[in-house]
Amino acid sequence: MRATLLTGLLTERPRPRIVADWRHAHWLAVGTVCLGAFLGQLTASITSLVFPALEHSFQVNFAAVEWVALAYLLVLVALLAPIGRLSDVVGRKTMYLGGFALFALASAGAGLADSLLQLVVCRAVQAVGGAMMQANSVALVARGVPERHMRTALGIQAAAQALGLALGPTLGSLLVAHASWRWVFWINVPIGLLGLLAGWYLLPRTQRPCDRPAPAPAPGSGERRFDLLGLVLLAGASTALLLGLSSASGLPLPWWAVVGLLLLSAVLAVALARQEQRADRPIIPPGLVNTPGIRAGLVVALIGYLLLFCPLVLGPVMLVATGTPATTAGLVIAALPAAFAVAATVGGSLLPRSLSDAGRCRLGAAVAGAGLVLLALLPVGPPTSAAPLAVAGYGLGLLLPANNTLMMRSIPAESSAVGGGLVNMVRSLGTALGTALPVLAVHLAGPAVGGRTVLVLLAAVAALAHALG
Structure with missing residues (x-):
């Protein structure tokens, strides 16, 4: 009975025929994946806005509260690659839908937490659901659309991520100011349920009709072990x-x-x-990592998300230190992900058609580095910080979708979920470092000196991405 129930849960259902037969159905699948991309980045950017409220609510210091973000990122980094490998066996649609369900459930629990420890545990569980979604998102897009539309589809997905990042600071500041920090987590629940419903009907099967989840190898059977x-x-x-x-x-x-x-x-x-x-069966397959274009692409992806998240964490601290209200700071910081979204969707159309994806990577890294240099040199404040943030965001919006396209074209189709998991793993590691490094710099040297030092270092890292592009 249990085996039958488990098999039923793990067997993917086809889309309704009216959806499957529509010639633009792949864009519905991309839209569903964008819901998960939006939710993941909304969670990442909105959480940092509740740190002061959590310090006050639980009577702990900033370094302890930081683990509300880091616990999520650590679990994400650890699980993305193995879940990507498991998804190639079980089915990417199955894993993706399970991720939406678990993410929504853990978000409800996080909003009900009575202690910092309970909140951190719920965030870790939330990260398991996030890993189930993120490990499959790039693969679902890359293998679900025609080759000629891949860069556009990955750009739309990146724009959905940027929209989540852009709304996070503003929405988080409003919820904390007018409701409670708990709503920062509860707001994920309806989005997660909507994604679960959309995925059930709009995502195509990733198992063949005869596929069934593979049984675990018997001891001594000689099959490769996890x-x-x-x-x-x-x-x-x-x-x-x-x-x-x-x-x-x-x-x-x-x-x-x-x-x-x-x-x-x-x-x-x-x-x-x-x-x-x-x-x-390595978690990080050396053969895949050493594929031409993959190793450099993974380094560029890590750098790109480090460049993206450092200003998102550092910017509000530097602005508030100058007396800028928190809600205004949230609006200023939103300039970076908003410009990212524009570049990822329509910004590339302003470039020559002959410009390759590698050329877009190099151009994007150069533009992002220029924005970070301006941000480090100009006085900190709403009028002077918004434009450099937008320049940096526009450059990253050119860099990251082009880099993802280069990598996914180099990954064999049978390893697409593993490859997508690797892409998201280094992205999450870049996000984690982008969260931890600004806190370290501010602790050691204060918001002004520490913040400007980090921005100069980020500009140097952008130059490295330009050289690798």
Whole structure:
């Protein structure tokens, strides 16, 4: 009975014939994936706005509250690649819909949390649902639209992410000011349920009609085993790195513990690289990572999201320190993701048709770097900060969709979910670093000096992305 129920849940249902027969049905699938992209980035950007309210509500310091964001990102980084591999077996549509359901359920629990620990645990569960969605989003888009529309579809998905990022600061500040921090999490519930319903009817099957979830290999059967050690090493390395950075940012740990955590992260990263070389089914397949265009593309993706999220976390701190109201700061910061959305959807049409995706990557990195340099040099304030943020966002809107297109075209179709999981894993690692580094800089040098130092470093990193593009 249980086996029958499980098989029923894991067997994908086809779309209604009226949807499947429509010649533009692939755009409905892209729209459904955009709901998940919007929800994931709305959650990422809106959460930082509730940090002060959580400090007051739970009577803890900023470094402790930071783990409301970092716990989500750590679980996401650890699970994206293995869930991508599992999705190639179980079915990407099945995993994607399950992610919507779990995300909505965990969001409801986060809004009901009575302690910081409960909230962090709910965020970790929420991240499992987020990983189930994100590990499959790029693959669902890349394999669900005709080749000639891939860059446009990935650009629309990136624009949905940018829209979530743009609305997060403004919506978060309004909810905290006029309702409660709990609504920052509860607002995810109706969006998640809408995505679940849309995905059920609009996403195509990713299993063949005869497919069934593969049974686990019997002991001694000789079938390749899941890389559990690789998963543990990946989770350990990323956790030690972010915990070390957070400890240096104000968590009550001695200096030697911070150094030890950073060294442990490096040791575990080396061990992970060696483990993946000999594992039967590696979490991060070396052959795929070493495919021409993939390794550099993954580095550029990490840099791109580091450049995107650092200003989103750092900007409100720098603006509020100059006396700018929180709601105004949210509107100013929204200039970056708003420009990102414009560039990702229609900005590319202003460029010559002959410009390749690699050329778009290099141009986008150069424009983003110029915006960050301007942001570091100009006085901090609503009139002077909005334009550089928009320039940086426009450059990133050219860079990231083109880079994703280059990578997905290089990934074999049978590994599309694994490849998509890798893309989203480095994106989430870039997001996590973009959350932790500004907190560290502000803790060590204050909003003005620390913030400008980080912006100069980001401009240098943008130059590296330009060289790799």
